[in-house]
Amino acid sequence: LTLEMVTDEERDYMYAEYAKDPRMKANIGIRRRLAPLLDNDRDQLELFTALLLSLPGSPVLYYGDEIGMGDNIWLGDRDAVRTPMQWTSDRNGGFSQCDPAQLYLPVIMDPIYGYQAVNVEAQADNPGSLLHWTRRMIEIRQRHPVFGVGSYVELSASNPSVLAFTREITEDESPWGGMDTILCVSNLSRFPQPVELDMRRFEGYSPVECMGGVQFPAIGELPYLLTLPGHGFYWFQLNPPENADAERAR
Structure with missing residues (x-):
């Protein structure tokens, strides 16, 4: 999340609200994914996604945000939000079958955002999941080119x-x-x-x-x-x- 185009006052507010830990900052931005940025609150996640899809401009969904993936602020620079995509609850989140030590970046392991709890396979089987909701919103947007x-x-x-x-x-x-x-x-x-x-x-x-x-x-x-x-x-x-x-x- 870049904060280059906001005022100093607005940037200070964003830091105080969304980057309380110094490790969450990167230059003049915030290196966090949407779910942890919003405390994994489903209502806020849906609201922010709806705004992204309805305001002017081309919406960009960062990989993993459609399932509420987390981040790892202990990794350096932008690697905090570049961990492997969590496809399944299998080895390495279904991203690779290699030895975990060979991965360029480790998968998320914590109990809230870890790949065993948050993955595409689990959400694909759940009609009430964030993944299904996001797909539905994208379908509505595509149906209305306006x-x-x-x-x-x-x-x-x-x-x-x-x-x-x-x-x-x-x-x-x-x-x-x-x-x-x-x-x-x-x-x-x-x-x-x-x-x-x-x-x-x-x-x-x-x-x-x-x-x-x-x-x-x-x-x-x-x-x-x-x-x-x-x-x-x-x-x-x-x-x-x-x-x-x-x-x-x-």
Whole structure:
């Protein structure tokens, strides 16, 4: 995690919050994986991944973050986050059958992030795993190219703990010939938060939650009210009135 483009005050805050041990720092950055950076909190891991996949730019998932791999801050420089990929609970995490002493870097061995507990094989067999959840989020992103080419419009929210924005593309701008609007709402607080959003320009549209396909109440003239769990988020596809009528008729 590079901190080159933030202010000194912001960098000091990041160090105090996420790199309390000096070994966690590298130059002016933090040499930690996402899971240990967030204390292996599943809600935070999902929130940060959702932000990565929905904000403008090309998302990059570092190998192992899709299963919540850990790091080894006792290794030098960036090797802390370059340990072998943990494929299975077998020898060397399924990365190699060689003698462990011959590996360029050792596999993670601790009880929380070790390869016996955190590996692809175990999570592939568990529908509720972080791996399956991450695959599902990537599938949703691929189904909506607006995440890659659409505009970013931040919305006025009544609660400073909530980040709300839309990713939008018109029919004329669309390379595939169709309009699409996705509403992304994220609770950056660990506590449940209510929020009112100014959605007047989408009056009559119906939000459909992208993960489960649940249709929420149509948007009206008044501020749109949502309640989010701690570190929770929503992705909604905003369907125009004619599309919403077709959905209800099915």
